Amino acid sequence: MPDAFTTHVLHVASGSVERIVDLTDDCQAFLAQVSGDRDGLLNIFVPHATAGIAVIETGAGSDDDLLAALHSLLPADDRWQHRHGSPGHGRDHVLPAIVPPHATLPVVGGRLELGTWQSVCLVDTNKDSPERKVRLSFLAGS
Template identity: 30%
Template sequence: MRQASHRLTIATGGRGLTEVTDPVERWLAGQGVGEGLLTVFCRHTSASLIVQENADPDVQRDLEAFFARLAPESPGLYRHDAEGPDDMPAHIRAALTQTQLSIPVESGRMVLGTWQGLYLFEHRRRPQRREVALHLLGE
């Protein structure tokens, strides 16, 4: 059994989804592990990770619109606003999604469906630099 770990720094353009499938696949391909389990972990409380459709950009727009309705920016609605009006809504969005994913690895690649991609879901309005930790266990 082998283990490997790595950290990716992802620049986001602000609120929305940033696909990270390719940089994760590139790192994975260099590890020499054929079968195993990849853990992907977002080290932030106002961003998250999701596996989502990567074919139709309307899916991403609809997800963002849904979360805007679910956790709106609204003055006076939340106590926690230390970093601005998007602060607490970002925490709520992260709490409702995932900060850690476990993805099977077969033949040295993530076992994702045909239309699935791995995304960092940025919940803050402004561009951010986010860190994603990768841990691979396999042989």
């Protein structure tokens, strides 16, 4: 029988542009390996001070809309106290207060229980850090 708790780190090349990276297939592949078709919870965590995890629709413009909304809320200009890195980088450090660095999602029968149009995504506005780690942790129910 598989372990009740299993974890794995994804290495994501988010590049040098603001991006939303769909992690849904990576999450499903992880669950296929470790869940044993059990119910439980999947926690997705990005251990970075300038990135977040969102559950959103992708591919129909919603990912671009989210980036546009973040630009409106958190402009990349010189207003920020945190000033190292590229211009406006201080806003990247505020991002996790709006898009949290984690999500915990239900797993039923070894599969993510997502809505029809929902995807698990890394939200990365930090152009200074092209590589990200994302920790996937599955906790099986008893």
